[in-house]
Amino acid sequence: PKVIALVVAAGSGSRMGKDMPKQYLPLGGKTVLRHCLETFRRHPRISGVRVVINDSLRDLYESAVAGLDLLPPVAGGQRRQDSVRAGLESLAAEAPDLVLIHDAARPFIDAATIDRTIDTLAAHDGALVAVPVVDTLKRGAQDGTDMFSGATVDRNGLWRAQTPQGFRYQPLLAAHRQAASGPEMTDDAAVAEAAGMKVALVLGHENNFKITAPADLERAERLMSEQME
Numbered sequence: 195p196k197v198i199a200l201v202v203a204a205g206s207g208s209r210m211g212k213d214m215p216k217q218y219l220p221l222g223g224k225t226v227l228r229h230c231l232e233t234f235r236r237h238p239r240i241s242g243v244r245v246v247i248n249d250s251l252r253d254l255y256e257s258a259v260a261g262l263d264l265l266p267p268v269a270g271g272q273r274r275q276d277s278v279r280a281g282l283e284s285l286a287a288e289a290p291d292l293v294l295i296h297d298a299a300r301p302f303i304d305a306a307t308i309d310r311t312i313d314t315l316a317a318h319d320g321a322l323v324a325v326p327v328v329d330t331l332k333r334g335a336q337d338g339t340d341m342f343s344g345a346t347v348d349r350n351g352l353w354r355a356q357t358p359q360g361f362r363y364q365p366l367l368a369a370h371r372q373a374a375s376g377p378e379m380t381d382d383a384a385v386a387e388a389a390g391m392k393v394a395l396v397l398g399h400e401n402n403f404k405i406t407a408p409a410d411l412e413r414a415e416r417l418m419s420e421q422m423e
């Protein structure tokens with residue numbers, strides 16, 4: 195099958211508290227964004243990589259990807275799901291069979307996980323990389339200014355969704371068009387499920403975390419230097 199990786203990098207990253215979105219911050223001598231692009235680009239089963247960007251940050255994008263052979267970027271939208279939809283619409287001319295959607299803010303995606311995701315799509319509409327929840331989960335209950343442990347949520351059977359999330363291209367595009375005017379969905383598996391697609395879980399790795407807060411960038415730097423040893 196023809197597989198294209200669609201990397202969403204159009205977010206503002208406001209939780210990072212930096213003046214630059216997290217995907218353009220430096221990590222191990224390159225930008226956060228570039229790490230996943232190199233991994234997808236050198237993967238033998240991926241035929242093309244397209245990034246969805248915030249068009250007002252095109253200069254940052256251009257310097258982040260210098261020298262990489264990518265499809266031209268496209269502009270994203272207000273919400274993550276709008277960015278994904280714009281990316282999917284832009285791929286019509288490429289006519290991929292499968293599309294893998296990945297967060298630019300997950301630099302530690304590895305080739306084996308990409309392989310497992312593509313393999314899973316041989317038999318299923320969708321494939322979602324996820325890890326089992328290991329912590330005990332609490333529902334917070336506000337009382338005055340204090341927060342209390344209101345209830346313990348059974349973690350049995352719960353997974354944390356990561357990316358990539360892979361799908362057959364045409365049904366996913368249709369699902370995103372259908373969901374466009376509805377309530378916000380924070381991942382593509384939710385969009386796909388709402389359209390009746392069945393999404394299989396693919397076991398991911400804890401290292402494939404999303405850089406969201408400053409502490410995540412420190413963790414990423416540590417992991418990066420361990421990997422380079």
Ligand code: C5P
Pocket residue numbers: 202203204205206207217246270271272273274275277278296297298299300404406
């Ligand atoms: O904000 P969050 O961490 O959930 O974003 C996940 C990914 O989606 C990031 O790589 C971010 O750049 C991207 N995104 C986007 N367009 C938006 C919001 C987020 O491409 N409007």
